[in-house]
Amino acid sequence: MDKNKRKAYIINTISVVSLYLVFFILIQTKVMNKYFIGIAILTCIMIIMAMSLNIVAGFLGEMALGHAGFMAIGAYSSAYFSIALMDTGIALPNIVVLILAMIVGGIVTGLVGFLIGTPTLRLRGDYLGIVTIGFSEIIRIFFINFAPTGGAAGLKGITKLVTFNNVYWITIVIIILIFTFGRSKQGRAIISIREDEIASEAAGIPTTKYKVLAFTVSSFFAGMGGALYAHYQAFVEPSKFTFMFSIEMFVIVVLGGLGSLTGSIIAAIILTVLPEMLRGFAEYRLLVYSLALVVMMIFRPQGMLGRSEFSLTKFIDSLMLRKDMKNSIGGGEAQ
């Protein structure tokens, strides 16, 4: 392993663990009450949703406006599975049940994503956007009318398995998985399709295959996010997974920067925490929230981070470098 990589791993591990410790101490000392813990859990779920959407919207550069539908499939299938598993009477630790439910949710959603993606990815841009809206509405209406999962009244009796401790680490693992996927051979192939589909096809990349792959992986992780959501709320209702919810996730991705995973993380944190903190302002909060989006898009249309990633290692390096330069040249500003 080369030296830089090792350094990056060490720095990132330290920061992840120390962030966890900060939260742990805040929760133990009751500075963070259940209200803040609830928001933190929701933020983690939204990070997973935004990052998974970024695979299609950012890496592949396609307009996918049906993410809520995939989340619904993950939520319902995993909840149905965990209820059935609990009913069998097999005593498993909560975390095992949660992970199994997430895998079930992920695989079912991934399969549906594959089935939907194969015919629809022949379309591009706006057309694909409309098709994905249609599919997510079909999924929602399906669950409204599907009696085994409670229909319009919603699915009740799910055990609440998600705590801040497990959702934090699950989010970290998913972040790592999506990052490595983005840098893998497949991930680079997907990015090349975004840059120029004809050129990448000429270079020998089977574009259809990689498009479907991106769509399937994206829906797989969306299903996992849905599974976490179901086991946090302990109640799922189809009315949650509307078109507006898909848009909300799309907004997070665009605001963070299409193609920037760290951007998605930062935007997910801001856009989940901000409306909650504005709650004291009643009706005005929606106004402030929307205004923030408008201002953001005017001054920074490419999103917060554009296509670049925020790297803690590089950040620390640049700080060091600046210091070194100052020392050697004598207070000269870098750049």
Add this chain to the structure above:
Amino acid sequence: MKKRVVSVLLAVIFTASIFAFAGCSSSKSSGDTIKVGFLGPLSGDVAIYGKSAQSGADLAVKEINDAGGINGKKIELVAYDSKGDQTEAINAYNRLRDQDEVVAVIGGVLSGETLAMKDIMVQDNMPVLTPTATAVDVTTDAPNVFRACFLDDYQGVAAANFATANLTAKTAAIMICKGNPYSEGVGAAFSTQFAANGGTVVDQESYSASDKDFSAQLTKIKELNPEVVFVPDYVQIVGPILQKAKELGITAKFVGADGWDGVQTEYADAAQGNYFTNHYAADSPSEKVQSFIKAYKAANDNKDPNSFSALGYDAVYTMSDAIKTAGSTESDAVVKALNNTNYAGVTGNLKFDAEGNPKDKEVTIIKIDGGQLKFETTIVNK
């Protein structure tokens, strides 16, 4: 460079706002006020329900405070928007409990949001009184959750009792909307009770929520010629059904449930002379109702209150009575007091059964006459 400055500034404002707002809104329950939370959809598609309930609740709070408050302490109603969304509702509820430290909650307004919050509410043993959530599950296995409105089944039974006792009907037909739990539930309750009262249900027709034409069902009903046709559904479907029935010349009396509220404005002609069950009647002779309507109109630009406002109003009064009787704001004491509630409200006399549902509550029967809703009678199911 300029852009970079702007974006950095934006980032700073974002982060600063998060901490600033977190700080300023967390005023704790102080010594001389009692904080009560209110949760409901105040924005979005279904905002009308939340807003109506909130305006009723606000009025009750104002009246109670003007009359000296609860044991000398003023009530402060902390209202948060649930947007009709479960996640928002749970967040808002968590905030009410942890940031505002409310002693009791009035809400949620919709069944879905209340069901989503129920588990946490039970864990916290928070005294909860929902004005309008009708789903049966809302109060099951939840000793601290109560509701002010009667259940769907209950008004179906009341409608059946009204049909047998007041309309002296022996035969009835039922039309229900397939896939709508409200319509199916009320219809089934009517059917069972009407049979138990010695009547015969000659026909049960169904349709789906998207149907526009009801002639097939109504032609069949015309042939069977029952004395009463029971149609528990919302105005936008009931209206066309009544119109078609009039065209076909059906003479049976149509009876409906609280979803009919509003039918008098657009379908006055077709609905003439028919009846429906409701939570209260605006022209009820009860003095309580009249003074509520007068106060409500004065406080809300002369707007008429609806059932949601009346139930929100009653919910706050019931809760404040419970806190007064309990003599403290401790959850256990308030829940115990709620169990022993006996409150004469705008929407009838409110007592709770073991589940936390209203017991022997009056159901108001309304007659549609000349485009107006006329108070007919009240029914108490025995």
